[in-house]
Every structure is written in structure tokens, then in C-alpha cells.
Amino acid sequence: MKKSIRMTREVVLAIIVAVFILFLSLTTNFNTVSGIYSFMLDISPTIVAAIALSLVIFTGNIDISAGTIMGFVAYTAGKLAEAGIPFVIFLPAGMLVGVALAGLNGYITVKFKVPSIVVTLAMNMVHIGFYATFLPMSGWIENLGENFTWFGRGRFLNIIPYGFVLAFFVSLLFMFIMKYTKFGKALYAVGGSIQSAMYSGIDPDRTVIKAFLMEGLLLGIAAVMKATTRSDVMPSLFIGRELFFISAALVGGVSIFGGVGKIFGTVMGALLVYLLSISMIYLGFQDYYQFALQGIIILAAVYITVTDFSLLKKSYCKETDEFPGKKGEEA
Amino acid sequence: MSMTGNKISIKLTHQGVLVTLLFGLIITFGLIEPVFFRPSVLLDVMAIMGDVGVMALGMTYIITTSGVDLSVGYNQQLSAVVFGMVYLSTRNLALAIAAALLCGTVLGFFNGLIVAKTKIPPLVTTLATMYLFRGISMILAGSMTYSGFPQGFRLFFTYRLFGVLPIQFIYFTAVFLILDSLYSYGALGRNLKGMGFNEESVHFSGVKIQKIKIGIYTLLGLLCGFAALMYLGRLSVAKTSIGDWINFQVITAVLLGGTSINGGVGSIRGTFIAILIIGVLKKGYTLMSLSGNIFNFTLGTILILSLIVFAVTEERKNVVSSKIRKTNIPTRV
Amino acid sequence: MEKQPILDICGIDKRFPGVLALKDVSLQLLPGEVHAICGENGAGKSTLMKIIAGVYVADTGSILLDGQELHLENPNDAYKQGLSIIFQESSLFPDLTVLENLFMGHEEQKSLFPVLPFIRMNDIPKMRKRAKEIFIRLEMNVDLDEKISALGVATKQMVEIAKALTFDSKVLILDEPTAALTNKEVHTLFETIRRLKQEGVSILYISHRLEEIFQIADRVSVLRDGAYVATADVSDVSKPKLISWMVGRFLENLYPKEDVEIGETVFEVKELWQRGLLHGISFSLGKGEILGIAGLAGAGRTELALAVCGLSKADKGELLLNGKKLVIHQYRDALDKGIAYISEDRQRYGLVLPMTLKENITHKVLNRICNVFGIIDRRKENSITDSYMSQLSIKAPDGSFVVSKLSGGNQQKVSVAKSLAAEPQILILDEPTRGVDVGAKSELHRIISNLAKAGKSIIIISSDLPEILGMSDRVMVMKNGCKAGELLRAELTQERILEMAL
Structure with missing residues (x-):
């Protein structure tokens, strides 16, 4: 059997990303040490969170409250760090918070059979309301010390942030999980066809909840990663960030209908979306152009997926040679 | 009545619960803050929910067909910005009003077109257009705020009939009456509910589904444009935070009012009462000087609870199981 | 063993x-x-x-x-x-x-x-x-x-x-x-x-x-x-x-098909093609005639009906109604011209199950019972519902009964009533008695027979051979999207139909 590199969507994306980086490094200060460092620093949490969202989208669901869940995680981590608790404890604690909140989303979605987008939209609101109402100073924590920021600000060889290494390993781990584990295959199955999944002995409800739990775990990591780059933390830091994660996943080839996509694609998607947005800043566009851009990206990415579907279907139609007439003559 | 005797009683109960809730809230707030019992305050409740209210009425149509429009708030915001820009550059009020209404309508039409003509689910479509509209309005307005609209324009939306009845409430009621009669007694309502239950079957009855879809999204767009005017008439400042969380308030009102997120079952009257309930909450929170975030937090909780309550009661009524669901199209997204 | x-x-x-x-x-x-x-x-x-x-x-x-x-x-x-x-x-x-x-x-x-x-x-x-x-x-x-x-x-x-x-x-x-x-x-x-x-x-x-x-x-x-x-x-x-x-060997007189004098040709389909599904189907239909369409599942019978009604798009072909050329872009056009189709899958396409009898029966004619503002005239709605409920003897307490609670036979009658309300000249019934019990079946056949007597032209698509034999004046047999042949009532036997279809 031939082993040639197929021009899959992921490969094309990787090439685009490479060209993009090349272009940026030629025209801007992107290829300086600080440029590369800040690029890696910014992109790491986005990659991890985009992988988190991908897991949920694989099953045909979505989580609009991802950003605000990260806010809770960051608050938890900050609060613990303020009390002098070390990274090895506040990281798992944060992940646990992520798991609990995302798990609640998954539970309501599955148990009451309501669309996850509506559940998580409402949760988004509840979370934000909660910050402002119940957290002292709306969850703002200032002057966090070295025991908090060492992870976010630390770097290997003076250039590679710790977070980037972590993101790298998380990406590898989930590429592995999606390809080599029952759990990974079950996610694709449930997103592909619930009925066929059941015929294959997979419990769709449990699989969806597991996907949400895993999402929460990763959101926890991503939030701690991002928060520890700062000495002050507030939950509202993450409001609206889910938009980037979702468009990263969709650009990376994850189908909004579920069942299709690769983690490598998501990582490439995250890079591309990030590069697009920083180039806009380099080009002098204001920050709020991002919203319009992301909206268009989501529409375009989904539209491509949808059209691909119908094109595929057309090619299935059996061509019969005895068909004489041309199209267009009115019946 | 279009429903069975059995169903009427259930629906009446639902609306009964809503009305009880409404009065319960008024009394609770009144006990905490006696000023709440003043007629002027109660009339104010009617005034402040007009813009969200008309959008919720339009949204009820869409949710009944098992669609949704997440972009409403930013449609309203963009229409308001367009109004502000056109008025401040031309000083022509009629032109500005027309531009705002047109803007809302076109955006709604855009949503409807995508929903009807492509296979992208409404939730995803309008999630994307929500960000798009928000972005465009920010690009147009930047951090600017538009104000200084003429007194005549404001009067259109702050006038009190007989010196008491807020005109915003009258607009809201008028839209309610029109939409409700088409919904409860008209062919349109029949088709909307049918589409929510089983779109294919409605198609096989010779109904032009795509046209209806485009139509209702466009109608909601127009109502968003009108809501923008109502908002500006009341608060007089066009800025780029008008649309924040509006979609969410609108959807909460619709679901609280007894319309099922899965489509088929709905009630414009329920939405009407739900809007009043939300108005009372808003006013009550303001009087108790609680922040907007607590208000939103409460609404979020209400939304989740109404989703759950509906899921549970729907299961009991067995509406879901008797309904033929479209296979392969993920209903959860 | x-x-x-x-x-x-x-x-x-x-x-x-x-x-x-x-x-x-x-x-x-x-x-x-x-x-x-x-x-x-x-x-x-x-x-x-x-x-x-x-x-x-x-x-x-x-x-x-x-x-x-x-x-x-x-x-x-x-x-x-x-x-x-x-x-x-x-x-x-x-x-x-x-x-x-x-x-x-x-x-x-x-x-x-x-x-x-x-x-x-x-x-x-x-x-x-x-x-x-x-x-x-x-x-x-x-x-x-x-x-x-x-x-x-x-x-x-x-x-x-x-x-x-x-x-x-x-x-x-x-x-x-x-x-x-x-x-x-x-x-x-x-x-x-x-x-x-x-x-x-x-x-x-x-x-x-x-x-x-x-x-x-x-x-x-x-x-x-x-x-x-x-x-x-x-x-x-x-x-x-x-x-x-x-x-089965028996062919009892379950089906009270009455002899009706067949009038002039009212409806004609000429050379209907649809890519991969229909290959040049032609047939004609007389006033008061019942045309049976037999064939195996997948032979293209339903596809033919859908293409005729504008529910799917044909690539080529001509339809003539009363000698005049018909242009049908969508099902609404067919309904307005007097062609109605009753789907084989009443639960999925025929009815909206959670809605009431009244809402279902009048669904195809809403435009006729509405005033200019689109408000439904309750009296017209009730009278249409009542008349079809009694005409087809649908067993339900009243018009505001939910269809999903009816038995299969009664649901099918509602589905038929829904199309009859559109007062079609040509009625296409796809598997009209699938999944209904024997009593309801013969009742449905009586109804169909009466409709033919009243001058309607009817096409019955059925996999139930005794039904085809009992009801049809003429049978068209389809195979793999093609017309395999036509049989007149006199020459109908189950064996001949099956031979053509297999």
C-alpha cells in the first residue's frame, strides 16, 4: 500500500500556518526572541482550551460557557495561591472546578435533553452574575506572588514558556487519545450517528457527559496557564474567549454537527485564528474587529462543512447511462 | 380553541402559574420596598420592558419552529448605532428612523436566508451573526456614544397616554395583539407549530417552508430595529453595549412563557406575561439597588429552571415521544 | 429433524x-x-x-x-x-x-x-x-x-x-x-x-x-x-x-370496488425522467378510473408520485391535465391544480401527529379558509372537519382530538381527509392501507371506491397485491424505475403482476 502524504484539511492548514509565520517574521518583529516568546505564551492556553471545546463539539454539542468556567478556575487558583498554597495543589483544584462546572453543563444537556448551546448560554450568564454578586471585589485578586506566577512566567532556555511545553504535551496526549482509545472513538461515534453508536454498544449519554468532564479538565489547565502569567487575576478576564476556541476548532476542521475532526486540525486552527488576529493588530485594526472576524470565520467554516456534505452526497447518486435528456427542461 | 380540552387546562395552568408568579413578585418587592406599590412604579415596569418585549414576541415565532435567533441584541445595537450615525450626520429624523428599521430588517433577512437556504443550524448561524453584528457595530461606532436626539423623537417613546399609560407599553401591547392573533387564530401560527413538530409533514401539505422561515427571521429583524428606536427613545444614548445579554433576556422570556425549545408548543401570551415578570424583577432589583449582574444571574437561573421544568413536563405529556424527530441532524447543537 | x-x-x-x-x-x-x-x-x-x-x-x-x-x-x-x-x-x-x-x-x-x-x-x-x-x-x-x-x-x-x-x-x-x-x-x-x-x-x-x-x-x-x-x-x-x-390463495371479496364507467382521459404523464430513479415513465388516467401501480420496494413508485406532484424535481417529462400542459414547481402548484398526494408514511410526512384532527385536516386548505389577514375562519374550519369526519367515519370524539391518540386506521383516514379537503381531481394514494387492520382496510377501500364513483381519478400505489387486484381498473407495473407493463382488469392475476415486477 502506498504511504503518500494526503492533502487533508489538516495538512493544508499546517502549510498555511507555516507560510503565515514566515510572512509575519519577514515583515514584523515577530521573529525576535520577545516576539516568539509572547506568541508561544499567548497561544498555549488557546490551544488547550480549543482542544477542550473540540472534545465537546466532536459529540455534536457545544459549550458557550467555556470562557466563564475558566474565570472560576482562575479565581480558585488565585485565591488558593494567595493563601500560600503551591502550584501542585492549586492546579488540580482548578481543574476540579472546571470538571464540576462543565460536568453540570453536560448533565443538564443529557438528562433533560435540551440543546447544549442554550444550557451553556444560560450558564454563561449565571457564571458572570455569580462573579459580580458573590465573589468579593467581583473576584479580583491582586499582587499575587512568585508562588503563583512562576509557572506562567517561567521559561526554558529563556524563550520557551513552561505553558507552551504543557500545551504541547496536552496536544500530543489528546491526539493519542482520539486515535488510540475507546473513549476517543466513542466521541466520534456519538457525534457521527447516535443510532449507529447504540448499535455498536456505545452509551451516547455517558459518552457526552465524559466529553464535558474532560473538557472541564482541560479548561482548568488552560485557565491556570493563562492566569499564572499575571500577578492579578479576575474571572472576567475570560469572558467571551470561548468565541476564539470555537472558531479555532471549526477552522481546524471539527464539524459543528459532530463526528468529524482531528486534534491536530484544532491546534492548527488555533494557530491560524491567533495569527489572523495578531496580523489584524499589526495592520492597525482595532481590537473590536475581532468580533466581526470571528463571526465570519465561524459562518465560513461551518458553511464549508455543510457544502462538503452535499457534494459528497451528490457523488453517491448512481449515474445511469441510459439517461438521455439534459437538465433544465421543465417537467 | 385549537388545542384539546386536556391541553387547554395544562396551558391555562402554565399561564396561571405565570400570573401568580407575577403578582407574587410584585407583592414580595412591595413588602421589601413599599415604594413598589406606587402606581407610578408599576407603570414604569410596563415602560422599561417594551424593547425586549417586542423582540421576545418575534422570537416566540422562531422558537416555535424549533429555531432560535441569538443575534437579536446585537441586531438591536447595530440598528441603534446606525440610527445615531444617520441622525447625527444628516439631522433628518425620518431618514434615521427608516435607516434603523431597514438595518434591523436586512440583518434579520440575512439570518433567515442562511437558515432557510443552507443546512447550517439556526443556533450556529445566529451565534456567528451575533458576533458579526456586534463587531460591525463596534467598528462603526468605536467607543463613541451618540446622543442629543430631538425632543420630538423622544416623545414618541416616552409619552404617557392620559398622562399615565406609557406609550412603550402600548406599542408592546399592539405588537402583542397582532402577533398573537396571527399565532393563535391564523394560518401562520398553525404552520409555525406544525414546523416545530414535523417540518417534513408541513412541507408535504404544500406549505412553502423556506418563505415562512425567511419571513419570521426578517420580522424579528424588523422588531429589533423597532426595539432599537424604543430603547433610544427611552434612554437616548446609542452605544456599543446596548446589545449585551439582550438575546439572553429575550430567550428567557420566551421559554419562561411556556414555549418549548424543541418547537411545536408555544404561547405568545405566555411570553407577554413573562416579559412583565422580568420587568418587575428588573425594576425591583433597581429599587433595591442590586446590580445588573444579579439580575442577569437570576435570569440565567430562571432560564435553566424553565428548560428543566419544560423537559420534565413535556416528557410527562408525552409530546416528545409522539413527535417524529429528524434523524441525523443533531438536535442538541 | x-x-x-x-x-x-x-x-x-x-x-x-x-x-x-x-x-x-x-x-x-x-x-x-x-x-x-x-x-x-x-x-x-x-x-x-x-x-x-x-x-x-x-x-x-x-x-x-x-x-x-x-x-x-x-x-x-x-x-x-x-x-x-x-x-x-x-x-x-x-x-x-x-x-x-x-x-x-x-x-x-x-x-x-x-x-x-x-x-x-x-x-x-x-x-x-x-x-x-x-x-x-x-x-x-x-x-x-x-x-x-x-x-x-x-x-x-x-x-x-x-x-x-x-x-x-x-x-x-x-x-x-x-x-x-x-x-x-x-x-x-x-x-x-x-x-x-x-x-x-x-x-x-x-x-x-x-x-x-x-x-x-x-x-x-x-x-x-x-x-x-x-x-x-x-x-x-x-x-x-x-x-x-x-x-395466499384466497381472494375474497374484501374490496367492494364498484364498476364505474371510465370517462375521457383527464391526466397524462409523458416520458417522465428523474436521474437514477425514473426512466421515461408514461401513463394516462381517465375520469373515475383507478390506476394501480405495483412493483417491489425501490421500483420507483413513490418517486414517480413525488415527481408528479412537484415534491421532487423531475429532469424531463410532460404532464397534461385535461389536455393542458401543467407547470408544477412545487407541491402547492399541484394542489392548486387539483392533484393531491397521500404519503405512504403518514407519521412522518402525512400528519403532524401531536396536532389535532381539525388542524391536520384543514392543513392543505388553510389558504382557502382564511380571511385577508390570515385569520382562520373557525366556522369553515369546523364544517370542513365535521363533514370529512362523518364522510370517512373517523372515530374520534371531536375535531380537537389529538391525532397521535388515534388508531392506525383512523390516522390513515385523517391523512386521506387532509388531501380530500383540497378537493383534488386526481388523488394519488401511496400504500393507503399499510399498517391498518382489516376492518379499517375494507372501509378505506369503500371510501376509495366511492371517490372514483364520484368522478375522481385515483392512483393507488400498493405492495399489497390483493388490494391492487381488488381495486384497480388498470395496473401499471414498475421495475427498477422503468415501466414494466400495463394490465387491464380482465387480465389481472397476482402471478402476472409478480412476474412483471420480479
Whole structure:
């Protein structure tokens, strides 16, 4: 059997990303040490969170409250760090918070059979309301010390942030999980066809909840990663960030209908979306152009997926040679 | 009545619960803050929910067909910005009003077109257009705020009939009456509910589904444009935070009012009462000087609870199981 | 019987709301045989299979595998017991690769680190090796990393069979496996079946294509109307014999079709083509005439009806109504011109089940009972509902009763009433009596007969041959999207129709 590199969507994306980086490094200060460092620093949490969202989208669901869940995680981590608790404890604690909140989303979605987008939209609101109402100073924590920021600000060889290494390993781990584990295959199955999944002995409800739990775990990591780059933390830091994660996943080839996509694609998607947005800043566009851009990206990415579907279907139609007439003559 | 005797009683109960809730809230707030019992305050409740209210009425149509429009708030915001820009550059009020209404309508039409003509689910479509509209309005307005609209324009939306009845409430009621009669007694309502239950079957009855879809999204767009005017008439400042969380308030009102997120079952009257309930909450929170975030937090909780309550009661009524669901199209997204 | 059956099905009853789908069905599958089950559409073949597969649970009766009683909760239990079923509808995931599909839900596992045996990963080399072995057994060359969506229909079928074989099944059940295959592909499939049989796999082969049964099966059992009829060695039966078992011998006067003088031609279809589905169909219809359209499932009968009504788009062809050319872009146009279609699937296309009788019956004529503001005139609505409820004797308390609570027969009447309310000149009924009980069936036939008497032109599409024979003035037989022939009432026999259709 031939082993040639197929021009899959992921490969094309990787090439685009490479060209993009090349272009940026030629025209801007992107290829300086600080440029590369800040690029890696910014992109790491986005990659991890985009992988988190991908897991949920694989099953045909979505989580609009991802950003605000990260806010809770960051608050938890900050609060613990303020009390002098070390990274090895506040990281798992944060992940646990992520798991609990995302798990609640998954539970309501599955148990009451309501669309996850509506559940998580409402949760988004509840979370934000909660910050402002119940957290002292709306969850703002200032002057966090070295025991908090060492992870976010630390770097290997003076250039590679710790977070980037972590993101790298998380990406590898989930590429592995999606390809080599029952759990990974079950996610694709449930997103592909619930009925066929059941015929294959997979419990769709449990699989969806597991996907949400895993999402929460990763959101926890991503939030701690991002928060520890700062000495002050507030939950509202993450409001609206889910938009980037979702468009990263969709650009990376994850189908909004579920069942299709690769983690490598998501990582490439995250890079591309990030590069697009920083180039806009380099080009002098204001920050709020991002919203319009992301909206268009989501529409375009989904539209491509949808059209691909119908094109595929057309090619299935059996061509019969005895068909004489041309199209267009009115019946 | 279009429903069975059995169903009427259930629906009446639902609306009964809503009305009880409404009065319960008024009394609770009144006990905490006696000023709440003043007629002027109660009339104010009617005034402040007009813009969200008309959008919720339009949204009820869409949710009944098992669609949704997440972009409403930013449609309203963009229409308001367009109004502000056109008025401040031309000083022509009629032109500005027309531009705002047109803007809302076109955006709604855009949503409807995508929903009807492509296979992208409404939730995803309008999630994307929500960000798009928000972005465009920010690009147009930047951090600017538009104000200084003429007194005549404001009067259109702050006038009190007989010196008491807020005109915003009258607009809201008028839209309610029109939409409700088409919904409860008209062919349109029949088709909307049918589409929510089983779109294919409605198609096989010779109904032009795509046209209806485009139509209702466009109608909601127009109502968003009108809501923008109502908002500006009341608060007089066009800025780029008008649309924040509006979609969410609108959807909460619709679901609280007894319309099922899965489509088929709905009630414009329920939405009407739900809007009043939300108005009372808003006013009550303001009087108790609680922040907007607590208000939103409460609404979020209400939304989740109404989703759950509906899921549970729907299961009991067995509406879901008797309904033929479209296979392969993920209903959860 | 000398040999112990590997699969012993005893006395299965299955009732669905409104219908008894299976009545006391018993069958024995012997080791290493290919046992065909045949019967007309709706004879209960697929229901029986789904019970064996664990999709449905039988009301009474038992299934023994190798002498052990089976208790199946879901299809996966059946697989684990060594019973593999290939469903009519594909259970493959189109976006996943062949290899992923083969082992979905039961991947081969190995531990990732020998020291931590509980961390397990999929053993892809092992699965690949097994998959290759299976495809060698099937003498197939399939790229294991290809996505299912890129495969042809026949290859997909093979992948389904391969998936079944990954369970080391002793029993393989195939439900109409050739429905979508070309002759050459069928040939390959049969080769595979023979090979599996030699390896000792027992095969239950469900089909209504008689030629296939004679080619591949050792024994054949016939079901009719959900009941077991007979079993025989294939070498001992002839095709006419099987047909007579399938259709039954009797043709009682269940159907009070009255003779109606057929008027001039009102409706004509000329050379209707639809890519891959319809190949130049022409027919005509007289006033007061009932035209039956017979043929196997998949022969293009429903497709023809949909194309005529504008519910799907024809590529070429001409429709004439009363001698005038008809232009139909969508179903609304057909309805307005007086052509109505009653779908075979009343639950999915015919009715909105959770809505009321009134809402359903008036759905096609809402434009006629509305005022200029689009408000429905309640009086007109009620009078239309009441008149059709009494005309078709629909048994329901009143017009505001929810349709989903009605029996199958009454639901079908509502579906008919819905189209009649549009006052069509031409009525196309697709499987008008599927899934309704005998009483309702003859009532529906009386209604149809009366409509013809009243001057309506009617097309009945049916797989129920006695119904076609009893009701039609003329029968058009379709096969593979083509018109296979036409028979007048005088020359109608079940055998002749089946000969044309098969």
C-alpha cells in the first residue's frame, strides 16, 4: 500500500500556518526572541482550551460557557495561591472546578435533553452574575506572588514558556487519545450517528457527559496557564474567549454537527485564528474587529462543512447511462 | 380553541402559574420596598420592558419552529448605532428612523436566508451573526456614544397616554395583539407549530417552508430595529453595549412563557406575561439597588429552571415521544 | 429433524400499536445452512429480524441459540452472543475509516505500559491484522484507512459483513442485502455468502427477490401478514409455489370496488425522467378510473408520485391535465391544480401527529379558509372537519382530538381527509392501507371506491397485491424505475403482476 502524504484539511492548514509565520517574521518583529516568546505564551492556553471545546463539539454539542468556567478556575487558583498554597495543589483544584462546572453543563444537556448551546448560554450568564454578586471585589485578586506566577512566567532556555511545553504535551496526549482509545472513538461515534453508536454498544449519554468532564479538565489547565502569567487575576478576564476556541476548532476542521475532526486540525486552527488576529493588530485594526472576524470565520467554516456534505452526497447518486435528456427542461 | 380540552387546562395552568408568579413578585418587592406599590412604579415596569418585549414576541415565532435567533441584541445595537450615525450626520429624523428599521430588517433577512437556504443550524448561524453584528457595530461606532436626539423623537417613546399609560407599553401591547392573533387564530401560527413538530409533514401539505422561515427571521429583524428606536427613545444614548445579554433576556422570556425549545408548543401570551415578570424583577432589583449582574444571574437561573421544568413536563405529556424527530441532524447543537 | 438447530425461534408474537406485526412465528436455522426468509413488503420479515437482533423485544415466544435461551437488551448483546445482523439501514459511520468502523465499540486493547495494566490503548496493529485476515477470507481488497463515505455501496455492504465477522459470529443475518447492489455486486456477495457457509457460518437471508433465493439458499421459509406459512428445501419448491405461499390463495371479496364507467382521459404523464430513479415513465388516467401501480420496494413508485406532484424535481417529462400542459414547481402548484398526494408514511410526512384532527385536516386548505389577514375562519374550519369526519367515519370524539391518540386506521383516514379537503381531481394514494387492520382496510377501500364513483381519478400505489387486484381498473407495473407493463382488469392475476415486477 502506498504511504503518500494526503492533502487533508489538516495538512493544508499546517502549510498555511507555516507560510503565515514566515510572512509575519519577514515583515514584523515577530521573529525576535520577545516576539516568539509572547506568541508561544499567548497561544498555549488557546490551544488547550480549543482542544477542550473540540472534545465537546466532536459529540455534536457545544459549550458557550467555556470562557466563564475558566474565570472560576482562575479565581480558585488565585485565591488558593494567595493563601500560600503551591502550584501542585492549586492546579488540580482548578481543574476540579472546571470538571464540576462543565460536568453540570453536560448533565443538564443529557438528562433533560435540551440543546447544549442554550444550557451553556444560560450558564454563561449565571457564571458572570455569580462573579459580580458573590465573589468579593467581583473576584479580583491582586499582587499575587512568585508562588503563583512562576509557572506562567517561567521559561526554558529563556524563550520557551513552561505553558507552551504543557500545551504541547496536552496536544500530543489528546491526539493519542482520539486515535488510540475507546473513549476517543466513542466521541466520534456519538457525534457521527447516535443510532449507529447504540448499535455498536456505545452509551451516547455517558459518552457526552465524559466529553464535558474532560473538557472541564482541560479548561482548568488552560485557565491556570493563562492566569499564572499575571500577578492579578479576575474571572472576567475570560469572558467571551470561548468565541476564539470555537472558531479555532471549526477552522481546524471539527464539524459543528459532530463526528468529524482531528486534534491536530484544532491546534492548527488555533494557530491560524491567533495569527489572523495578531496580523489584524499589526495592520492597525482595532481590537473590536475581532468580533466581526470571528463571526465570519465561524459562518465560513461551518458553511464549508455543510457544502462538503452535499457534494459528497451528490457523488453517491448512481449515474445511469441510459439517461438521455439534459437538465433544465421543465417537467 | 385549537388545542384539546386536556391541553387547554395544562396551558391555562402554565399561564396561571405565570400570573401568580407575577403578582407574587410584585407583592414580595412591595413588602421589601413599599415604594413598589406606587402606581407610578408599576407603570414604569410596563415602560422599561417594551424593547425586549417586542423582540421576545418575534422570537416566540422562531422558537416555535424549533429555531432560535441569538443575534437579536446585537441586531438591536447595530440598528441603534446606525440610527445615531444617520441622525447625527444628516439631522433628518425620518431618514434615521427608516435607516434603523431597514438595518434591523436586512440583518434579520440575512439570518433567515442562511437558515432557510443552507443546512447550517439556526443556533450556529445566529451565534456567528451575533458576533458579526456586534463587531460591525463596534467598528462603526468605536467607543463613541451618540446622543442629543430631538425632543420630538423622544416623545414618541416616552409619552404617557392620559398622562399615565406609557406609550412603550402600548406599542408592546399592539405588537402583542397582532402577533398573537396571527399565532393563535391564523394560518401562520398553525404552520409555525406544525414546523416545530414535523417540518417534513408541513412541507408535504404544500406549505412553502423556506418563505415562512425567511419571513419570521426578517420580522424579528424588523422588531429589533423597532426595539432599537424604543430603547433610544427611552434612554437616548446609542452605544456599543446596548446589545449585551439582550438575546439572553429575550430567550428567557420566551421559554419562561411556556414555549418549548424543541418547537411545536408555544404561547405568545405566555411570553407577554413573562416579559412583565422580568420587568418587575428588573425594576425591583433597581429599587433595591442590586446590580445588573444579579439580575442577569437570576435570569440565567430562571432560564435553566424553565428548560428543566419544560423537559420534565413535556416528557410527562408525552409530546416528545409522539413527535417524529429528524434523524441525523443533531438536535442538541 | 436430525440436526440440532443453531438458532431456534419459537412462537414469537409482536404487537405494535394498532397492528399485530408477528403472529406465533417459529423458525429453525440449522448449522451451516443459508436459510432464506421471504414474504411481501410488510409481511413481518424485518420485524422478526429486529427481534432476533435485540432491537425490539418480542411480546411472547423465545429464541434459543445453541439450545440456550437468549435475553437481549440491545444489538451489542446479540453480537457478543455470536449473532451478527446486517441491517437494511447502514450502521456505519461515514466519516470514519474502514478500520475504525470494523471495531467500533469493541476495539482490541492492550496495556500501554506493562507496569500499569489498567491504562489501556487500542491495539491498532492487532486490529489491522484481524481486519486483513477477514478481508482475505472475503477475498476483498479494501483500503483499511479509507473513509466509509469514499466507498461504493457494494464495498460498504462488504464492510458491514466484515464488521459482523469481527465478532466471530456463528450466525449471520442479512436483511435485504442486495437492495442497492448491481448484478455484478450481487454475484460477489453470493460468492462471499457461499464461502462463509463453507466455513460453517449459518446465514439467515431475508429477501423478497425470488431469483436470489433460488441461487443462494438451501431452505426457504415464507411469512405472510406476520404469520409463518411454510418452510421447504429450495430444491423442492418452484417459483409459482413460492409466490402462491407469499400471496395466499384466497381472494375474497374484501374490496367492494364498484364498476364505474371510465370517462375521457383527464391526466397524462409523458416520458417522465428523474436521474437514477425514473426512466421515461408514461401513463394516462381517465375520469373515475383507478390506476394501480405495483412493483417491489425501490421500483420507483413513490418517486414517480413525488415527481408528479412537484415534491421532487423531475429532469424531463410532460404532464397534461385535461389536455393542458401543467407547470408544477412545487407541491402547492399541484394542489392548486387539483392533484393531491397521500404519503405512504403518514407519521412522518402525512400528519403532524401531536396536532389535532381539525388542524391536520384543514392543513392543505388553510389558504382557502382564511380571511385577508390570515385569520382562520373557525366556522369553515369546523364544517370542513365535521363533514370529512362523518364522510370517512373517523372515530374520534371531536375535531380537537389529538391525532397521535388515534388508531392506525383512523390516522390513515385523517391523512386521506387532509388531501380530500383540497378537493383534488386526481388523488394519488401511496400504500393507503399499510399498517391498518382489516376492518379499517375494507372501509378505506369503500371510501376509495366511492371517490372514483364520484368522478375522481385515483392512483393507488400498493405492495399489497390483493388490494391492487381488488381495486384497480388498470395496473401499471414498475421495475427498477422503468415501466414494466400495463394490465387491464380482465387480465389481472397476482402471478402476472409478480412476474412483471420480479
